Amino acid sequence: MRKIFRASILNPIDVNTWRFYRDGALWVDHGVIMGLDDFCVIAGQMGANPDIEHLDGVIVPGFVDVHLHWVQHRVxxxxxxxxxxxxxxHIWPEEACYADTDLARVAAVRFYADLLRAGTVMGMSYSSPHAEATQIALASMRGDWVVGNVLMAVHAPHTLTDHSLHDPGALRAFLQRTDMAHYALTPRFAPNLTAKSLKMLGRVAAEHPCLIQTHLAESLTELRWVKELFPDAAHYTEVYDRAGLLTPRTILGHCVEMRDEEWRCVRARGAWVAHCPTSNEALGNRRMPLEQLRAHHIPFALASDIGGGPSHSMLHVMQRFLGVHRDAGVPVTPQEALYRSTKAGAECMGRGASGGELTVGKRADFVLLPQKSAADSVEAWFEACLSGAPADLEHRPLGTWLSGERAA
Ligand code: GUN
Ligand code: ZN
Structure with missing residues (x-):
C-alpha cells in the first residue's frame, strides 16, 4: 500500500524542539515512512496518480507508554x-483473577483496543505473575509491546506468589520459549523478593540479555518497608544494584524518593526512569523531582502506570506532566511532553531505530489530533489538545493508524 497522507504534521526532534508542517505530507509504503515534508515538496517526488488522503487534523507520532500494568486496566x-x-x-485481588485464561483473553483484547484508540502504539507492560496470562498478552498484542510477568516471591497472597517463576530452571525454560524481543524480566519491587531471588534474576538477566522493569522509591511507606527488609543496603537503589539488575536496558518506575547517591548510581549504570505523573498524583505520592533527574542527566520517558494512573491516555499524562512541574515552579514545555511520550519512549525500549517519530525508514504509526482553529501558536494548540482531551477517548474521532492500516 503506497499512500500520501496530507495534513498538518508535528514531529518531535529532541527535548526542546519539534518541527511543524502546516500543509505537510507523510508518504507511506507498506507501513513504512518513505518521506515527510511540506506537501509541495513531496508532490514533486510522487509520480503519476498518487493515492492521497486528506486528513483534517494534525498528525503526530503514535504514543509510547513505558510503564503500565495491563492486568489493572479493568480497575x-x-x-x-x-x-x-x-x-x-485492591490490586493483588484483581491480578489474581488473571489465573483464569478466558478472563485474561477477553481483557487483553479490550486492553489493546482501548490503548490503540487512545493513540498508544508501543509500550512496556507489567502482567500478573501468571505465565499463561503473560503469553496471552504477548499473543494478542496490537502494536509493539514488551510484557513481563511480575515476579513475586514473598509478602503477597499465595495465589500470586505460587505462580511465579522463582526456580531458576523453570524461569530459564520459560525464557527459552518466549519471544525475548517482547519480554522484560519484571521483579515487581524489592519488597516482593528476597536478596537471593533478586541475585538469581540478575544472573538470569546477564545470561539472557533483555529489558528489565521494576518499581523504585515510589512512596515513603514503601521506602520504610525496604529499609526494614534490607537493613544492610545503603539505600533502595543499592538493593537492585547489588543484584546486577541496573543496566542500560533497565526501566525504573517512579523514582520519587531518591537520594543524590541513588541518582548517581542510576546514572552510572545507564538505567532509564519511567516518570508516571498521573499515578503519583492519584495515589497521593509526591512529585517526582524532575529538577534532580535533570541535574543528574538521567534519561526518562513518560508513562500512564495504569491502573495507579487513572487514565490510559498519554494526552492526560502529558497534561499532568506539564501541570505538576509548573505548579512546583519547574519549567517544562509542550515540546518536551511530546518528546517524552514518543521518541524518548521508543529509545527507552531500545526501539529508537524503528519507531517513536516520523522519520524515513521508521514505522508509520501515527495519531491524528483535532485541529483547533482558535489557537495562535502550535504550542497553544497542543496544550489546548491536552486539556481538551476527554477522559475516555473510546468514542472520539482520534484516529490511529498502525503500520499504515487504520486500526479498529
Ligand atoms: N509497586 C509495586 N507494585 C506496584 C503496582 O502495581 N503499581 C504501582 N503504582 N506501584 C507498585
Ligand atoms: Zn507500576
Whole structure:
C-alpha cells in the first residue's frame, strides 16, 4: 500500500524542539515512512496518480507508554490510597483473577483496543505473575509491546506468589520459549523478593540479555518497608544494584524518593526512569523531582502506570506532566511532553531505530489530533489538545493508524 497522507504534521526532534508542517505530507509504503515534508515538496517526488488522503487534523507520532500494568486496566482509576494498602486490598485481588485464561483473553483484547484508540502504539507492560496470562498478552498484542510477568516471591497472597517463576530452571525454560524481543524480566519491587531471588534474576538477566522493569522509591511507606527488609543496603537503589539488575536496558518506575547517591548510581549504570505523573498524583505520592533527574542527566520517558494512573491516555499524562512541574515552579514545555511520550519512549525500549517519530525508514504509526482553529501558536494548540482531551477517548474521532492500516 503506497499512500500520501496530507495534513498538518508535528514531529518531535529532541527535548526542546519539534518541527511543524502546516500543509505537510507523510508518504507511506507498506507501513513504512518513505518521506515527510511540506506537501509541495513531496508532490514533486510522487509520480503519476498518487493515492492521497486528506486528513483534517494534525498528525503526530503514535504514543509510547513505558510503564503500565495491563492486568489493572479493568480497575484503572477506581481505587486510591497508600500504595501498599492499595496493592493489598485492591490490586493483588484483581491480578489474581488473571489465573483464569478466558478472563485474561477477553481483557487483553479490550486492553489493546482501548490503548490503540487512545493513540498508544508501543509500550512496556507489567502482567500478573501468571505465565499463561503473560503469553496471552504477548499473543494478542496490537502494536509493539514488551510484557513481563511480575515476579513475586514473598509478602503477597499465595495465589500470586505460587505462580511465579522463582526456580531458576523453570524461569530459564520459560525464557527459552518466549519471544525475548517482547519480554522484560519484571521483579515487581524489592519488597516482593528476597536478596537471593533478586541475585538469581540478575544472573538470569546477564545470561539472557533483555529489558528489565521494576518499581523504585515510589512512596515513603514503601521506602520504610525496604529499609526494614534490607537493613544492610545503603539505600533502595543499592538493593537492585547489588543484584546486577541496573543496566542500560533497565526501566525504573517512579523514582520519587531518591537520594543524590541513588541518582548517581542510576546514572552510572545507564538505567532509564519511567516518570508516571498521573499515578503519583492519584495515589497521593509526591512529585517526582524532575529538577534532580535533570541535574543528574538521567534519561526518562513518560508513562500512564495504569491502573495507579487513572487514565490510559498519554494526552492526560502529558497534561499532568506539564501541570505538576509548573505548579512546583519547574519549567517544562509542550515540546518536551511530546518528546517524552514518543521518541524518548521508543529509545527507552531500545526501539529508537524503528519507531517513536516520523522519520524515513521508521514505522508509520501515527495519531491524528483535532485541529483547533482558535489557537495562535502550535504550542497553544497542543496544550489546548491536552486539556481538551476527554477522559475516555473510546468514542472520539482520534484516529490511529498502525503500520499504515487504520486500526479498529
Ligand atoms: N509497586 C509495586 N507494585 C506496584 C503496582 O502495581 N503499581 C504501582 N503504582 N506501584 C507498585
Ligand atoms: Zn507500576
Amino acid at each position: 484503572s482509576g477506581q481505587f486510591s490510597g497508600d500504595l501498599l494498602t492499595w496493592l493489598q486490598e
